[in-house]
Amino acid sequence: MSITHKLHWRYSTQSFDSRRKLEEEDLTEILDAVHLSPSAFNLQPYDLVLVHNRELQEKLYEVSCGHTQVRDASHLVVFAVHKELSPEYITSVFQEHKALDPTKEFSSPPLRNEDVNALVCRKKEEGSFIPWATNQAYLAAGVLLLAAADLQVDACALEYLKLEDYDRILELDANLKSVLVIALGYRSNQDGFSHKKKHRRALEKMIHLRY
Numbered sequence: 583m584s585i586t587h588k589l590h591w592r593y594s595t596q597s598f599d600s601r602r603k604l605e606e607e608d609l610t611e612i613l614d615a616v617h618l619s620p621s622a623f624n625l626q627p628y629d630l631v632l633v634h635n636r637e638l639q640e641k642l643y644e645v646s647c648g649h650t651q652v653r654d655a656s657h658l659v660v661f662a663v664h665k666e667l668s669p670e671y672i673t674s675v676f677q678e679h680k681a682l683d684p685t686k687e688f689s690s691p692p693l694r695n696e697d698v699n700a701l702v703c704r705k706k707e708e709g710s711f712i713p714w715a716t717n718q719a720y721l722a723a724g725v726l727l728l729a730a731a732d733l734q735v736d737a738c739a740l741e742y743l744k745l746e747d748y749d750r751i752l753e754l755d756a757n758l759k760s761v762l763v764i765a766l767g768y769r770s771n772q773d774g775f776s777h778k779k780k781h782r783r784a785l786e787k788m789i790h791l792r793y
């Protein structure tokens with residue numbers, strides 16, 4: 583199946599079959615794909631919280647604006663961005679990369695640690711650090727959705743949730759902030775949305791050619 587066939591197959595699952603559990607190897611492959619997602623300076627300024635616990639999912643459902651996916655999906659992947667990156671964090675990421683490939687100074691473009699630090703500090707001062715980190719997390723979430731579709735695992739991205747309550751219920755570290763949740767599992771055969779035709783803006787209205 584081509585990638586576009588897979589993208590036609592996938593849809594934002596509204597109703598999950600709560601009896602079906604995600605296969606462990608599929609979960610591993612999906613997480614590996616997220617892990618390989620590119621990010622600016624290769625800093626990956628987000629963590630993932632994996633939820634697979636009915637009691638916890640019920641609690642989260644109460645703060646999920648009626649999204650039953652949270653309660654019924656097999657797993658939830660919560661993307662939580664770092665509110666700031668300390669110079670120590672940046673150094674440790676660079677050192678980790680260097681340890682993996684000692685022949686290279688950095689695994690991302692050859693920027694110096696101090697330059698990245700300065701850039702991150704500037705973003706924080708301008709108040710644009712969290713939106714910037716969120717961009718990186720959303721890109722990884724896109725990779726996750728594609729990897730799930732590739733494995734014929736159903737998924738739904740959810741952002742209209744009471745995410746501050748997620749931070750509290752999941753007991754996140756003070757430096758983390760939930761920004762997006764992806765519910766994973768298998769569609770219920772009662773989900774009428776699975777048969778809906780895909781609607782998108784016309785491609786020619788979206789693409790501006792400057793040949």
Ligand SMILES: Cc1cc2nc3c(=O)[nH]c(=O)nc-3n(C[C@H](O)[C@H](O)[C@H](O)COP(=O)(O)O)c2cc1C
Nearest residue numbers: 592593594595649720738739740741742743762780
């Ligand atoms: C970042 C993001 C956030 C979304 N948030 C929600 C949400 O909170 N609730 C919901 O039902 N669907 C949500 N969706 C699903 C979109 O509505 C859906 O992707 C869009 O309508 C296209 O439909 P399709 O995914 O079935 O092709 C979200 C999708 C994305 C990419």
